[in-house]
Amino acid sequence: MKKILVTILILGLIGVIGYLIFNQNIEKGKEEKEYSIPFITMHEIRDQKIALKYGILGYIEISLPNDSSLMNREKIIMKKGDNIEIPLLIHFVSYNPDLKKIEVFFEPNKKINGQEMKIEQCYVKKDEKGNIIDQGKFLINELISYIPNYLVINNNEILQVNMIIKIPKDIPISEFKLFPLGIFPNHEQVFVVFNENYNLSWEVSIND
Amino acid sequence: MIKKYFLYFLFIFLFFIPIKIGLTNSYMGGYLNRSVSNYTKVLVLINYQNTQPSQIPSGNYLGGVLSVAGSNNLSPTGWIFQNPIALFNNGKINWYPQAWYGSQMRYGTTFPEIGLYNYPAFYERIQINSSNITYKLYVYYNFQSIEHDSPIIYTWSHSKENNNSFLVGKQVHNGITYKHLQFGAESPSIITTSWELLNARSCYFDGIGWRYDEGKVCYGTTSYITWIGNIPYTIGGQTYTGVNISYSYNDCVCWKRTGTTISDNSQLWSGNGIVNDIVNRPYEP
Numbered sequence: 001m002k003k004i005l006v007t008i009l010i011l012g013l014i015g016v017i018g019y020l021i022f023n024q025n026i027e028k029g030k031e032e033k034e035y036s037i038p039f040i041t042m043h044e045i046r047d048q049k050i051a052l053k054y055g056i057l058g059y060i061e062i063s064l065p066n067d068s069s070l071m072n073r074e075k076i077i078m079k080k081g082d083n084i085e086i087p088l089l090i091h092f093v094s095y096n097p098d099l100k101k102i103e104v105f106f107e108p109n110k111k112i113n114g115q116e117m118k119i120e121q122c123y124v125k126k127d128e129k130g131n132i133i134d135q136g137k138f139l140i141n142e143l144i145s146y147i148p149n150y151l152v153i154n155n156n157e158i159l160q161v162n163m164i165i166k167i168p169k170d171i172p173i174s175e176f177k178l179f180p181l182g183i184f185p186n187h188e189q190v191f192v193v194f195n196e197n198y199n200l201s202w203e204v205s206i207n208d
Numbered sequence: 209m210i211k212k213y214f215l216y217f218l219f220i221f222l223f224f225i226p227i228k229i230g231l232t233n234s235y236m237g238g239y240l241n242r243s244v245s246n247y248t249k250v251l252v253l254i255n256y257q258n259t260q261p262s263q264i265p266s267g268n269y270l271g272g273v274l275s276v277a278g279s280n281n282l283s284p285t286g287w288i289f290q291n292p293i294a295l296f297n298n299g300k301i302n303w304y305p306q307a308w309y310g311s312q313m314r315y316g317t318t319f320p321e322i323g324l325y326n327y328p329a330f331y332e333r334i335q336i337n338s339s340n341i342t343y344k345l346y347v348y349y350n351f352q353s354i355e356h357d358s359p360i361i362y363t364w365s366h367s368k369e370n371n372n373s374f375l376v377g378k379q380v381h382n383g384i385t386y387k388h389l390q391f392g393a394e395s396p397s398i399i400t401t402s403w404e405l406l407n408a409r410s411c412y413f414d415g416i417g418w419r420y421d422e423g424k425v426c427y428g429t430t431s432y433i434t435w436i437g438n439i440p441y442t443i444g445g446q447t448y449t450g451v452n453i454s455y456s457y458n459d460c461v462c463w464k465r466t467g468t469t470i471s472d473n474s475q476l477w478s479g480n481g482i483v484n485d486i487v488n489r490p491y492e493p
Contacts, residue, residue, distance in 0.1 A: 033439065035311040035441050035442070036232050036441070036443070036446075037290070037308050037442065038231045038445060039271060039290055039294075039306060041294060042302075042318055050231050055314070114340065115364070115365065115366045116364070117363065118363040118364075119360065119363075120363070121360055121361075122356075122359055122489065123358055188314060192317060192318060193318060194318060201320045
Protein backbone atom coordinates (compact mmCIF):
# COMPACT_ATOMS: atom_id res chain seq x y z
CA MET A 1 0.00 0.00 0.00
CA LYS A 2 2.80 2.35 1.03
CA LYS A 3 4.66 1.47 -2.16
CA ILE A 4 1.62 2.33 -4.31
CA LEU A 5 1.14 5.65 -2.56
CA VAL A 6 4.79 6.58 -3.02
CA THR A 7 4.58 5.56 -6.70
CA ILE A 8 1.42 7.65 -7.25
CA LEU A 9 2.97 10.59 -5.43
CA ILE A 10 6.19 10.48 -7.44
CA LEU A 11 4.38 9.97 -10.75
CA GLY A 12 2.04 12.86 -9.92
CA LEU A 13 4.98 15.08 -9.07
CA ILE A 14 6.77 14.13 -12.27
CA GLY A 15 3.57 14.77 -14.20
CA VAL A 16 3.03 18.26 -12.77
CA ILE A 17 6.67 19.38 -13.01
CA GLY A 18 7.06 17.79 -16.44
CA TYR A 19 3.93 19.58 -17.69
CA LEU A 20 5.12 22.93 -16.34
CA ILE A 21 8.63 22.58 -17.78
CA PHE A 22 7.37 21.16 -21.08
CA ASN A 23 5.01 24.09 -21.46
CA GLN A 24 7.82 26.50 -20.69
CA ASN A 25 9.99 24.62 -23.17
CA ILE A 26 7.39 25.05 -25.91
CA GLU A 27 7.38 28.80 -25.23
CA LYS A 28 11.17 28.81 -25.14
CA GLY A 29 11.24 26.84 -28.37
CA LYS A 30 9.21 29.61 -29.97
CA GLU A 31 11.70 32.17 -28.71
CA GLU A 32 14.69 30.20 -29.90
CA LYS A 33 13.35 30.41 -33.42
CA GLU A 34 13.75 34.16 -33.19
CA TYR A 35 16.73 36.17 -32.13
CA SER A 36 17.01 39.35 -30.16
CA ILE A 37 19.54 42.08 -30.81
CA PRO A 38 20.81 43.63 -27.57
CA PHE A 39 23.08 46.55 -28.09
CA ILE A 40 26.61 45.55 -27.27
CA THR A 41 28.86 47.65 -25.05
CA MET A 42 32.50 47.23 -24.04
CA HIS A 43 31.35 45.03 -21.15
CA GLU A 44 29.83 42.38 -23.43
CA ILE A 45 32.80 42.53 -25.82
CA ARG A 46 35.09 41.65 -22.89
CA ASP A 47 32.92 38.68 -21.92
CA GLN A 48 34.20 35.84 -24.10
CA LYS A 49 31.06 33.71 -23.83
CA ILE A 50 28.74 36.55 -24.81
CA ALA A 51 31.13 37.93 -27.40
CA LEU A 52 31.53 34.63 -29.25
CA LYS A 53 27.77 34.20 -29.33
CA TYR A 54 27.54 37.40 -31.34
CA GLY A 55 30.44 36.65 -33.67
CA ILE A 56 33.03 38.80 -31.86
CA LEU A 57 36.45 37.16 -32.13
CA GLY A 58 38.50 39.42 -29.87
CA TYR A 59 39.28 42.95 -28.88
CA ILE A 60 41.98 45.58 -28.77
CA GLU A 61 42.00 47.32 -25.39
CA ILE A 62 43.45 50.78 -24.97
CA SER A 63 44.83 51.93 -21.64
CA LEU A 64 47.51 54.19 -20.17
CA PRO A 65 50.90 53.20 -18.75
CA ASN A 66 50.89 53.30 -14.94
CA ASP A 67 53.32 56.22 -14.92
CA SER A 68 51.24 58.29 -17.37
CA SER A 69 51.03 61.97 -16.51
CA LEU A 70 47.39 61.84 -17.68
CA MET A 71 46.38 59.25 -15.10
CA ASN A 72 43.05 60.38 -13.60
CA ARG A 73 43.19 63.68 -15.45
CA GLU A 74 40.14 64.83 -17.36
CA LYS A 75 41.57 68.11 -18.67
CA ILE A 76 44.61 68.98 -20.74
CA ILE A 77 45.74 72.59 -21.12
CA MET A 78 47.77 73.42 -24.24
CA LYS A 79 48.98 76.50 -26.07
CA LYS A 80 48.63 77.30 -29.75
CA GLY A 81 51.62 75.78 -31.56
CA ASP A 82 52.14 73.14 -28.79
CA ASN A 83 52.73 69.43 -29.32
CA ILE A 84 52.14 66.74 -26.74
CA GLU A 85 52.73 63.00 -26.78
CA ILE A 86 50.36 60.68 -24.98
CA PRO A 87 51.72 57.14 -24.53
CA LEU A 88 49.00 54.50 -24.90
CA LEU A 89 49.09 50.78 -24.22
CA ILE A 90 47.49 48.49 -26.79
CA HIS A 91 46.48 45.02 -25.64
CA PHE A 92 45.12 42.35 -27.99
CA VAL A 93 42.86 39.58 -26.65
CA SER A 94 41.83 36.85 -29.08
CA TYR A 95 38.88 34.53 -28.50
CA ASN A 96 39.79 32.36 -31.46
CA PRO A 97 42.83 30.05 -31.30
CA ASP A 98 43.34 30.57 -35.04
CA LEU A 99 43.57 34.33 -34.55
CA LYS A 100 47.05 34.50 -33.06
CA LYS A 101 48.00 38.02 -34.10
CA ILE A 102 46.43 41.03 -35.69
CA GLU A 103 47.41 44.12 -37.64
CA VAL A 104 46.29 47.43 -36.17
CA PHE A 105 46.19 50.71 -38.06
CA PHE A 106 46.41 54.03 -36.23
CA GLU A 107 45.01 56.33 -38.88
CA PRO A 108 42.71 59.11 -37.67
CA ASN A 109 42.79 60.79 -41.07
CA LYS A 110 42.26 57.83 -43.38
CA LYS A 111 39.54 55.38 -44.22
CA ILE A 112 40.68 51.86 -43.24
CA ASN A 113 38.78 48.84 -44.61
CA GLY A 114 35.87 51.16 -45.38
CA GLN A 115 35.75 52.47 -41.80
CA GLU A 116 36.23 56.07 -40.78
CA MET A 117 35.85 57.98 -37.47
CA LYS A 118 35.58 61.73 -37.13
CA ILE A 119 35.04 64.38 -34.49
CA GLU A 120 34.04 67.83 -35.66
CA GLN A 121 33.65 70.80 -33.34
CA CYS A 122 31.22 73.42 -34.62
CA TYR A 123 32.09 76.96 -33.56
CA VAL A 124 30.74 80.49 -33.69
CA LYS A 125 32.88 83.57 -33.04
CA LYS A 126 31.32 86.89 -32.14
CA ASP A 127 32.65 90.41 -31.83
CA GLU A 128 32.13 92.68 -28.80
CA LYS A 129 28.72 93.72 -30.13
CA GLY A 130 27.58 90.12 -30.42
CA ASN A 131 27.76 90.01 -34.22
CA ILE A 132 28.91 86.70 -35.69
CA ILE A 133 32.32 87.18 -37.32
CA ASP A 134 33.22 83.56 -38.03
CA GLN A 135 31.54 80.18 -37.88
CA GLY A 136 32.26 76.71 -39.14
CA LYS A 137 33.29 73.17 -38.30
CA PHE A 138 36.78 72.16 -37.23
CA LEU A 139 37.94 68.57 -37.76
CA ILE A 140 39.65 67.36 -34.57
CA ASN A 141 41.20 64.40 -36.44
CA GLU A 142 43.63 66.83 -38.09
CA LEU A 143 45.31 67.37 -34.72
CA ILE A 144 45.98 63.68 -34.08
CA SER A 145 48.67 61.31 -35.32
CA TYR A 146 50.34 58.18 -33.92
CA ILE A 147 53.87 56.81 -33.76
CA PRO A 148 53.95 54.12 -35.01
CA ASN A 149 50.86 54.25 -37.18
CA TYR A 150 50.82 50.50 -37.79
CA LEU A 151 51.73 47.46 -35.75
CA VAL A 152 51.26 43.72 -35.60
CA ILE A 153 50.30 42.52 -32.15
CA ASN A 154 50.16 38.95 -30.83
CA ASN A 155 47.41 37.54 -28.66
CA ASN A 156 47.82 38.78 -25.09
CA GLU A 157 50.68 41.06 -26.02
CA ILE A 158 50.78 44.69 -24.85
CA LEU A 159 52.55 47.24 -27.02
CA GLN A 160 52.95 50.99 -26.69
CA VAL A 161 52.08 53.65 -29.25
CA ASN A 162 52.32 57.40 -28.82
CA MET A 163 49.37 59.60 -29.70
CA ILE A 164 50.64 63.00 -30.84
CA ILE A 165 48.47 66.08 -30.49
CA LYS A 166 49.64 69.09 -32.47
CA ILE A 167 47.81 72.40 -32.01
CA PRO A 168 48.21 74.74 -35.01
CA LYS A 169 48.73 78.45 -34.33
CA ASP A 170 45.61 79.35 -36.28
CA ILE A 171 43.24 76.88 -34.64
CA PRO A 172 39.77 78.50 -34.59
CA ILE A 173 38.49 76.77 -31.43
CA SER A 174 39.53 77.17 -27.81
CA GLU A 175 38.51 73.79 -26.46
CA PHE A 176 37.65 70.37 -27.76
CA LYS A 177 36.96 66.78 -26.76
CA LEU A 178 39.71 64.23 -27.38
CA PHE A 179 40.13 60.47 -27.07
CA PRO A 180 42.26 57.89 -28.91
CA LEU A 181 40.55 58.16 -32.27
CA GLY A 182 41.14 56.30 -35.52
CA ILE A 183 42.41 52.94 -34.25
CA PHE A 184 41.36 50.14 -36.59
CA PRO A 185 42.09 46.42 -36.14
CA ASN A 186 42.46 44.79 -39.55
CA HIS A 187 39.66 42.32 -38.81
CA GLU A 188 35.93 43.03 -38.87
CA GLN A 189 35.16 40.84 -35.87
CA VAL A 190 37.78 42.39 -33.58
CA PHE A 191 36.61 45.50 -31.75
CA VAL A 192 38.29 48.38 -29.93
CA VAL A 193 37.49 48.89 -26.24
CA PHE A 194 38.76 51.37 -23.67
CA ASN A 195 39.95 50.24 -20.27
CA GLU A 196 37.39 51.78 -17.93
CA ASN A 197 39.86 51.95 -15.05
CA TYR A 198 41.58 54.81 -16.86
CA ASN A 199 40.28 58.11 -18.03
CA LEU A 200 40.83 58.04 -21.79
CA SER A 201 38.70 60.99 -22.83
CA TRP A 202 39.95 64.50 -22.24
CA GLU A 203 38.70 68.06 -22.50
CA VAL A 204 41.50 70.05 -24.13
CA SER A 205 41.63 73.80 -23.43
CA ILE A 206 43.79 76.01 -25.61
CA ASN A 207 45.38 79.17 -24.27
CA ASP A 208 46.67 81.84 -26.65
CA MET B 209 12.30 1.83 -5.71
CA ILE B 210 12.46 5.49 -4.64
CA LYS B 211 15.99 5.76 -6.04
CA LYS B 212 14.72 4.44 -9.38
CA TYR B 213 11.92 7.03 -9.53
CA PHE B 214 14.31 9.76 -8.47
CA LEU B 215 16.54 8.89 -11.43
CA TYR B 216 13.52 8.92 -13.79
CA PHE B 217 12.56 12.29 -12.39
CA LEU B 218 16.09 13.65 -12.76
CA PHE B 219 16.26 12.42 -16.34
CA ILE B 220 12.95 14.02 -17.27
CA PHE B 221 13.89 17.25 -15.48
CA LEU B 222 17.22 17.53 -17.27
CA PHE B 223 15.62 16.62 -20.58
CA PHE B 224 13.10 19.42 -20.35
CA ILE B 225 15.29 22.07 -18.78
CA PRO B 226 15.39 25.00 -21.22
CA ILE B 227 18.80 26.14 -22.41
CA LYS B 228 19.07 29.90 -22.38
CA ILE B 229 21.20 31.03 -25.26
CA GLY B 230 22.56 34.53 -25.60
CA LEU B 231 21.82 37.84 -24.05
CA THR B 232 18.60 39.79 -23.90
CA ASN B 233 18.14 43.39 -22.90
CA SER B 234 15.04 45.05 -21.52
CA TYR B 235 13.60 47.33 -24.17
CA MET B 236 10.62 49.63 -24.54
CA GLY B 237 10.32 51.19 -27.94
CA GLY B 238 8.23 53.13 -30.34
CA TYR B 239 7.82 52.90 -34.09
CA LEU B 240 6.41 54.99 -36.89
CA ASN B 241 3.13 53.49 -38.00
CA ARG B 242 2.97 53.83 -41.77
CA SER B 243 3.06 51.47 -44.72
CA VAL B 244 6.54 50.26 -45.47
CA SER B 245 8.78 52.31 -47.72
CA ASN B 246 12.53 52.81 -48.12
CA TYR B 247 14.58 55.90 -47.34
CA THR B 248 18.22 56.82 -46.79
CA LYS B 249 18.29 58.92 -43.61
CA VAL B 250 16.70 58.41 -40.18
CA LEU B 251 17.03 60.38 -36.96
CA VAL B 252 15.95 60.68 -33.33
CA LEU B 253 16.74 63.09 -30.49
CA ILE B 254 17.64 61.69 -27.05
CA ASN B 255 17.66 63.53 -23.75
CA TYR B 256 18.00 62.07 -20.25
CA GLN B 257 15.35 64.37 -18.92
CA ASN B 258 15.23 64.59 -15.12
CA THR B 259 17.36 61.45 -14.77
CA GLN B 260 20.17 61.58 -12.22
CA PRO B 261 23.22 59.30 -12.55
CA SER B 262 22.50 57.94 -9.05
CA GLN B 263 19.32 56.40 -10.47
CA ILE B 264 21.42 54.05 -12.63
CA PRO B 265 22.79 51.06 -10.69
CA SER B 266 26.47 50.29 -11.04
CA GLY B 267 27.05 47.78 -13.84
CA ASN B 268 23.87 48.79 -15.63
CA TYR B 269 23.09 51.58 -18.08
CA LEU B 270 20.15 53.41 -19.56
CA GLY B 271 20.36 53.38 -23.34
CA GLY B 272 18.61 55.59 -25.85
CA VAL B 273 18.63 53.78 -29.16
CA LEU B 274 17.66 54.30 -32.78
CA SER B 275 17.37 51.07 -34.80
CA VAL B 276 16.59 50.59 -38.48
CA ALA B 277 16.43 47.64 -40.87
CA GLY B 278 18.63 47.67 -43.96
CA SER B 279 17.12 46.96 -47.33
CA ASN B 280 17.76 46.56 -50.99
CA ASN B 281 14.94 48.67 -52.35
CA LEU B 282 11.96 47.20 -50.48
CA SER B 283 13.52 43.82 -49.65
CA PRO B 284 14.95 43.46 -46.13
CA THR B 285 18.59 42.37 -46.23
CA GLY B 286 18.75 41.07 -42.65
CA TRP B 287 21.01 43.96 -41.63
CA ILE B 288 20.12 46.03 -38.56
CA PHE B 289 21.79 49.36 -37.89
CA GLN B 290 21.78 50.77 -34.38
CA ASN B 291 22.79 54.17 -33.12
CA PRO B 292 22.70 53.96 -29.30
CA ILE B 293 24.03 56.04 -26.46
CA ALA B 294 24.25 54.72 -22.90
CA LEU B 295 24.19 56.60 -19.60
CA PHE B 296 26.18 55.04 -16.74
CA ASN B 297 26.03 55.74 -13.02
CA ASN B 298 29.05 58.06 -13.15
CA GLY B 299 26.93 60.44 -15.25
CA LYS B 300 28.97 59.78 -18.40
CA ILE B 301 27.58 58.76 -21.74
CA ASN B 302 29.25 56.50 -24.32
CA TRP B 303 28.31 56.08 -27.96
CA TYR B 304 28.17 52.57 -29.46
CA PRO B 305 27.15 52.65 -33.14
CA GLN B 306 26.87 49.09 -34.43
CA ALA B 307 25.70 46.99 -37.36
CA TRP B 308 24.24 43.51 -37.16
CA TYR B 309 23.66 40.89 -39.79
CA GLY B 310 21.05 38.68 -38.16
CA SER B 311 22.40 37.71 -34.75
CA GLN B 312 26.01 38.58 -35.52
CA MET B 313 27.50 41.98 -34.72
CA ARG B 314 29.47 42.66 -37.87
CA TYR B 315 30.66 46.21 -37.26
CA GLY B 316 30.85 48.26 -34.09
CA THR B 317 32.88 50.82 -32.26
CA THR B 318 32.97 52.86 -29.06
CA PHE B 319 33.28 56.60 -28.63
CA PRO B 320 33.91 56.98 -24.88
CA GLU B 321 32.52 59.77 -22.72
CA ILE B 322 30.99 61.83 -25.47
CA GLY B 323 28.67 63.54 -23.04
CA LEU B 324 27.11 63.90 -19.64
CA TYR B 325 23.66 63.12 -18.34
CA ASN B 326 22.66 66.79 -18.20
CA TYR B 327 23.53 67.74 -21.79
CA PRO B 328 20.40 69.10 -23.45
CA ALA B 329 20.34 67.04 -26.64
CA PHE B 330 21.91 64.09 -28.46
CA TYR B 331 20.73 63.65 -32.05
CA GLU B 332 21.29 60.13 -33.37
CA ARG B 333 21.29 59.87 -37.16
CA ILE B 334 21.94 56.97 -39.56
CA GLN B 335 22.34 57.46 -43.30
CA ILE B 336 23.36 55.46 -46.34
CA ASN B 337 25.01 56.59 -49.57
CA SER B 338 26.46 54.78 -52.58
CA SER B 339 29.25 53.16 -50.55
CA ASN B 340 28.79 53.62 -46.80
CA ILE B 341 26.50 53.44 -43.82
CA THR B 342 27.25 56.52 -41.71
CA TYR B 343 26.28 57.03 -38.07
CA LYS B 344 26.29 60.53 -36.67
CA LEU B 345 25.82 61.82 -33.17
CA TYR B 346 25.22 65.55 -32.71
CA VAL B 347 26.01 66.48 -29.12
CA TYR B 348 24.61 69.79 -27.88
CA TYR B 349 26.52 70.21 -24.64
CA ASN B 350 24.85 73.36 -23.26
CA PHE B 351 22.09 75.78 -24.17
CA GLN B 352 24.56 78.12 -25.86
CA SER B 353 25.52 75.30 -28.25
CA ILE B 354 21.82 75.00 -29.11
CA GLU B 355 21.42 78.76 -29.48
CA HIS B 356 24.46 78.88 -31.82
CA ASP B 357 23.65 75.53 -33.42
CA SER B 358 27.25 74.50 -32.72
CA PRO B 359 27.29 70.88 -31.56
CA ILE B 360 30.15 68.43 -31.46
CA ILE B 361 29.57 66.02 -34.35
CA TYR B 362 30.80 62.45 -34.00
CA THR B 363 30.85 60.33 -37.15
CA TRP B 364 31.57 56.67 -37.85
CA SER B 365 31.09 54.85 -41.13
CA HIS B 366 31.54 51.41 -42.64
CA SER B 367 30.80 49.58 -45.88
CA LYS B 368 27.13 49.46 -46.84
CA GLU B 369 27.34 45.72 -47.73
CA ASN B 370 24.28 44.77 -49.83
CA ASN B 371 22.04 47.57 -48.54
CA ASN B 372 20.97 50.56 -50.58
CA SER B 373 18.37 52.00 -48.19
CA PHE B 374 16.55 51.61 -44.89
CA LEU B 375 13.02 50.41 -44.33
CA VAL B 376 10.62 52.71 -42.52
CA GLY B 377 7.12 51.74 -41.38
CA LYS B 378 5.56 48.37 -40.72
CA GLN B 379 4.60 45.29 -42.68
CA VAL B 380 3.29 41.80 -41.97
CA HIS B 381 5.43 38.86 -43.08
CA ASN B 382 4.60 35.21 -42.23
CA GLY B 383 2.04 36.46 -39.69
CA ILE B 384 4.51 38.69 -37.82
CA THR B 385 4.26 42.47 -37.81
CA TYR B 386 7.66 44.04 -38.42
CA LYS B 387 8.44 47.59 -37.33
CA HIS B 388 11.47 48.57 -39.35
CA LEU B 389 12.33 51.93 -37.76
CA GLN B 390 12.33 52.00 -33.96
CA PHE B 391 13.43 54.28 -31.16
CA GLY B 392 13.40 53.48 -27.45
CA ALA B 393 14.97 52.84 -24.07
CA GLU B 394 17.12 49.80 -23.36
CA SER B 395 19.04 48.37 -20.38
CA PRO B 396 20.77 45.06 -19.66
CA SER B 397 18.38 44.63 -16.73
CA ILE B 398 15.39 46.63 -15.57
CA ILE B 399 16.27 49.84 -13.71
CA THR B 400 13.51 50.29 -11.17
CA THR B 401 14.12 53.94 -10.27
CA SER B 402 11.85 56.54 -11.84
CA TRP B 403 14.18 57.46 -14.70
CA GLU B 404 13.01 59.41 -17.74
CA LEU B 405 14.30 59.30 -21.29
CA LEU B 406 13.08 61.52 -24.09
CA ASN B 407 12.79 60.39 -27.73
CA ALA B 408 11.85 63.32 -29.92
CA ARG B 409 11.98 64.21 -33.64
CA SER B 410 11.65 60.52 -34.53
CA CYS B 411 11.79 60.89 -38.29
CA TYR B 412 13.17 60.00 -41.72
CA PHE B 413 14.12 62.11 -44.71
CA ASP B 414 11.55 61.59 -47.48
CA GLY B 415 13.47 63.51 -50.15
CA ILE B 416 11.81 66.83 -49.32
CA GLY B 417 11.73 67.08 -45.54
CA TRP B 418 12.26 65.14 -42.33
CA ARG B 419 8.95 63.42 -41.78
CA TYR B 420 7.25 61.70 -38.86
CA ASP B 421 4.13 59.53 -38.81
CA GLU B 422 1.85 58.22 -36.10
CA GLY B 423 3.91 56.79 -33.21
CA LYS B 424 3.04 53.49 -31.50
CA VAL B 425 4.54 51.36 -28.75
CA CYS B 426 6.42 48.10 -29.20
CA TYR B 427 7.85 45.86 -26.48
CA GLY B 428 11.18 44.05 -26.44
CA THR B 429 9.21 40.93 -27.32
CA THR B 430 7.22 42.50 -30.17
CA SER B 431 10.01 44.69 -31.55
CA TYR B 432 10.40 42.62 -34.73
CA ILE B 433 12.60 44.68 -37.00
CA THR B 434 13.72 42.39 -39.83
CA TRP B 435 14.06 38.79 -40.92
CA ILE B 436 16.44 36.42 -42.67
CA GLY B 437 14.66 33.46 -44.25
CA ASN B 438 12.15 32.33 -41.64
CA ILE B 439 13.99 33.82 -38.69
CA PRO B 440 12.69 37.09 -37.22
CA TYR B 441 14.90 39.45 -35.23
CA THR B 442 13.77 41.67 -32.37
CA ILE B 443 15.38 44.62 -30.59
CA GLY B 444 16.29 43.99 -26.95
CA GLY B 445 14.48 40.70 -26.46
CA GLN B 446 12.63 41.40 -23.19
CA THR B 447 9.93 43.87 -22.32
CA TYR B 448 11.07 46.78 -20.14
CA THR B 449 8.27 46.26 -17.65
CA GLY B 450 7.14 49.16 -15.52
CA VAL B 451 7.84 51.69 -18.28
CA ASN B 452 5.09 54.08 -19.23
CA ILE B 453 5.14 57.56 -20.67
CA SER B 454 5.49 60.80 -18.83
CA TYR B 455 4.10 62.73 -21.81
CA SER B 456 3.99 62.58 -25.57
CA TYR B 457 3.04 64.74 -28.50
CA ASN B 458 3.64 64.61 -32.23
CA ASP B 459 7.09 63.08 -32.96
CA CYS B 460 7.99 62.96 -29.25
CA VAL B 461 7.67 60.58 -26.31
CA CYS B 462 9.17 60.83 -22.85
CA TRP B 463 9.50 57.31 -21.41
CA LYS B 464 9.27 57.04 -17.65
CA ARG B 465 9.69 54.10 -15.28
CA THR B 466 6.53 54.41 -13.22
CA GLY B 467 5.96 50.77 -12.29
CA THR B 468 3.03 50.31 -14.66
CA THR B 469 3.69 49.07 -18.18
CA ILE B 470 2.17 50.88 -21.12
CA SER B 471 0.14 48.57 -23.40
CA ASP B 472 1.82 47.11 -26.42
CA ASN B 473 0.91 48.87 -29.65
CA SER B 474 -0.77 51.77 -27.87
CA GLN B 475 -0.67 55.12 -29.59
CA LEU B 476 2.10 57.57 -28.63
CA TRP B 477 0.92 60.32 -30.97
CA SER B 478 -1.53 60.50 -33.84
CA GLY B 479 -0.19 63.22 -36.12
CA ASN B 480 2.14 63.14 -39.09
CA GLY B 481 4.06 65.80 -40.93
CA ILE B 482 7.43 67.50 -41.21
CA VAL B 483 9.48 67.95 -38.04
CA ASN B 484 10.05 71.42 -36.72
CA ASP B 485 13.17 72.16 -34.69
CA ILE B 486 15.23 75.08 -33.44
CA VAL B 487 18.54 73.60 -34.67
CA ASN B 488 19.51 72.72 -38.23
CA ARG B 489 22.78 70.81 -38.18
CA PRO B 490 21.33 67.33 -37.49
CA TYR B 491 19.09 67.78 -40.54
CA GLU B 492 21.80 68.92 -42.96
CA PRO B 493 21.82 67.03 -46.28
